[in-house]
Amino acid sequence: MADKLCLITGGAGFIGSHAAEAMLARGWRVRVLDDLSTGSAANLASAAGAELVRGDVRDLMKVRAAARGASCVLHLAAKTSVPGSVSNPIEYHDVDATGTLTALEAARIEGVRRFVMSSTCAVYGDGGPQPAGESAPAAPVSPYAAAKLAAETYCLSFGRSRMLEPVVLRYFNVYGPRQRPDLPYAAAVPAFIKAFMEGRRPVIFGSGLQTRDFVYAGDVALANACAAEAPAPPPGPYNIASGRECTVLNLLEAVAAAFGVPAEFDRAPQRPGDLERSSADARLAERSLGFRASTGLAEGISKTVEWFRRRPGLTGRP
Numbered sequence: 001m002a003d004k005l006c007l008i009t010g011g012a013g014f015i016g017s018h019a020a021e022a023m024l025a026r027g028w029r030v031r032v033l034d035d036l037s038t039g040s041a042a043n044l045a046s047a048a049g050a051e052l053v054r055g056d057v058r059d060l061m062k063v064r065a066a067a068r069g070a071s072c073v074l075h076l077a078a079k080t081s082v083p084g085s086v087s088n089p090i091e092y093h094d095v096d097a098t099g100t101l102t103a104l105e106a107a108r109i110e111g112v113r114r115f116v117m118s119s120t121c122a123v124y125g126d127g128g129p130q131p132a133g134e135s136a137p138a139a140p141v142s143p144y145a146a147a148k149l150a151a152e153t154y155c156l157s158f159g160r161s162r163m164l165e166p167v168v169l170r171y172f173n174v175y176g177p178r179q180r181p182d183l184p185y186a187a188a189v190p191a192f193i194k195a196f197m198e199g200r201r202p203v204i205f206g207s208g209l210q211t212r213d214f215v216y217a218g219d220v221a222l223a224n225a226c227a228a229e230a231p232a233p234p235p236g237p238y239n240i241a242s243g244r245e246c247t248v249l250n251l252l253e254a255v256a257a258a259f260g261v262p263a264e265f266d267r268a269p270q271r272p273g274d275l276e277r278s279s280a281d282a283r284l285a286e287r288s289l290g291f292r293a294s295t296g297l298a299e300g301i302s303k304t305v306e307w308f309r310r311r312p313g314l315t316g317r318p
């Protein structure tokens with residue numbers, strides 16, 4: 001594996017930077033293509049040796065140049081906010097669907113065989129069977145999920161016409177070090193941590209009884225490595241999840257416990273596009289890719305809180 005090159009689009013982002021570390025640790029050379037719109041070069045501080053190319057994933061010539069010589073693409077570049085996509089559906093389609101098609105085409109032209117795409121559990125929508133298995137019908141609620149489903153469809157079509165070997169991964173709710181707490185629609189874990197660090201009560205949207213499967217970023221990075229290295233995996237899609245269903249209130253309690261403070265919070269109305277229930281059957285990835293998430297919620301939250309405590313600019317005490 002020593003001389004194999006992997007291109008990671010969106011590799012300067014939260015999950016992409018964990019994927020970069022995982023691939024380097026397994027002996028791959030890593031090149032990152034990222035427009036740094038939500039990611040940053042600083043995220044790659046622990047990925048020594050990763051090459052960073054600044055560019056837009058919708059720019060075919062730029063992605064082709066970045067993919068040249070690679071034997072694998074991990075495609076993570078995307079706009080990722082559900083509420084953001086409700087306000088800006090065309091931009092989300094452009095980056096998440098057309099951007100994926102552009103990355104696929106670049107990989108095909110440059111002769112890259114393996115193409116691992118980051119999709120989302122949001123494609124299942126609300127009201128389907130729980131826990132969701134991969135055969136559950138897709139019923140996207142948000143434009144973000146619709147764009148990701150379109151991207152998945154392009155990946156699978158490139159596989160069926162033997163243009164390359166796609167592997168589609170549907171992540172559930174990922175959390176961990178380097179997830180941004182400062183974006184308008186920050187995910188629950190960094191938003192809760194930031195609130196506790198600033199001595200505020202975190203906000204829960206809706207009842208707090210909505211459920212999610214929270215999976216640690218290091219585990220998702222490992223899922224990408226397994227998908228990159230599996231000898232001839234079926235294209236999926238594969239749920240990438242912990243297999244544990246957790247309410248947002250339980251999550252808040254876990255974060256509060258890591259700070260040793262009471263789990264007090266304020267309420268706000270449910271946000272458009274948010275799902276009531278989301279739980280995963282994660283067994284297919286184990287059977288076909290040899291991947292299983294191994295980080296428990298308390299362990300993952302504790303590692304994440306520890307990272308935030310060390311982070312410059314967020315040094316307040318709970």
Ligand code: NAD
Pocket residue numbers: 009010011012013014015016033034035036037038039040055056057058075076077078079080095099118119120121170171172173174175
């Ligand atoms: P992130 O915003 O940290 O990462 C996305 C990266 O893509 C950023 O570094 C950003 O700068 C880059 N990017 C955005 N638009 C780009 C463009 N046009 N050209 C090049 N680079 C661009 O978010 P993340 O949470 O790390 O998400 C990574 C992937 O995982 C995304 O595809 C997302 O849809 C998927 N995903 C994330 C979660 C989650 O819980 N965080 C869940 C399901 C799926």
